[in-house]
Amino acid sequence: MRELLKRHEELAATRPDDPAVVYACEPHAGVTLTWAGLCERAEQIRATLLAGGARGHRVSALVLNDHPDLIPTLLALWQLDSPPVLLDPQWGERLTASVLAHSTPSFRVDLVPSVTVTPLAGGPLDDVPGDAVFIGYTSGSTGDPKAIVFTHERLYDGTLGNVSASVRLRGARPARLARSMRMSGSGVINLHHTWGAVLGATVVVLPELTVASARGYWARLAEHHIDQTFLVPQLVELVNRFAQDRETTGPGPLCFTGSAPLSPRTQERFQRRFGLPLMNAYGLSETSSAAFFGDLGADGLATNRIGVPERVAARLRDTAGHVVDGPGEGEIELSGAQVFGGYHRNGTATEQTLVDGWLRTGDIARRDEDGVYRLVGRSKDAVMKGSYAIYLTEVEEAAAAHPDVLEVAAVPLRLADSTEDIGCLVRLVDGSGAAAEEILGWLREALGARRAPCRVVLTTEPLPRGGQDKLVRPAVTARWDELPNVPRALHGSWQSAGAER
CATH class of the missing domain: 3.40.50.980 (Rossmann fold)
Structure with missing residues (x-):
């Protein structure tokens, strides 16, 4: 019971003067606990x-x-x-x-x-x-x-998997972890402070990563002797675009990303520019902490795959409801000591998500003959366009590969003839002169005409994001539905159709 509290008390007794949290950002720069x-x-x-x-x-x-x-x-x-x-x-x-x-x-x-x-x-x-x-x-x-x-029990058990991954991938226990994102929720706490406590490592709170602060990112990591950093994909993209090159004389920190789909282009650019593997971790709030920690290729750099489960059991279930044996594709289901026991005061959602002790993640993955997993998309974020199931993340990754695209959100649509399609809200990098038709043409080339969205709309406003910079899809949908002369969002059109009946 209360394992995390006991862990802090143990460190206070055995390593009382070692730094636990160092603030290197205003207004608390210089404070060490x-x-x-x-x-x-x-x-x-x-x-x-x-x-x-x-x-x-x-x-x-x-x-x-x-x-x-x-x-x-x-x-x-x-x-x-x-x-x-x-x-x-x-x-x-x-x-x-x-x-x-x-x-x-x-x-x-x-x-x-x-x-x-x-x-x-x-x-x-x-x-x-x-x-x-x-x-x-x-x-x-x-x-x-x-x-x-x-x-305490589930979170501590899950974080032991985080520690195991840190040691396995780095070859030793990281001593100093960087936090470069705003304190917004449980994910930020668990990916930094809980991970740090179970490791017995110092967490250095750096300035929040923005366009302005990204330039000096690697210099700050070097200054504070950072051994491990975790950045969500949106922040990885900021580092890719705006950070100065890393001084490569030292080994560099262990780099993780997660909490949102990682574009292969974003990962490749990071690794090519900075010479460090960027591990594509995967987990949910429902698993207390990360459950997969990425996959290293033969060249020593990370692949886009999420790897193999660290301390959980994983399986795939296909669209017919059958558990997939061996290589195949389906919804990821997870089971283990770190998996949550159900949603608080929401029995209906619990029954839909926890089935016979297995967590239905809603995420679709492919598993290869070596048991390594690669994310494909979200089952609930799929659109049936003709006979094709198109995942929103698939469209977003293709659009993000355009050099002028800063961020993108795909929206499921229902057209006038009741067929489904996809729209894209795209925000361009500052100074870009790209037109919506150019981005649409890029997507048709990348995905094929049948899988490409029917409409691209440019926006100058940042896309709605919540904790850990994840897209807030209901807010994205609401923003789309405020636009004039566009097909309506699928959720809204279903509501209106139901009202008509």
């Missing part, structure tokens, strides 16, 4: 929480912030057995209200300008496991909220 310092600050915060009206054995809510008190506050809440619902301050009032209404926490904790407690109307912790770490929402919509209760 040792393992003993984390636990000492947690005790202080625990007293502050109790004085402010917090109570043990209650669900809490924590507003995430890149503040030195973040990890100590998590430890304090674990000491109180008050697992927090993680709130992203960039969610907006409507989504935040929906999440709070569904999770019913008893109090809310803010870190800025100081640790403060706001009592709420929630009741006792009666339907949450006793070893809960925190509650993360993959969907906070009022109609179908999907919340995952991360437990």
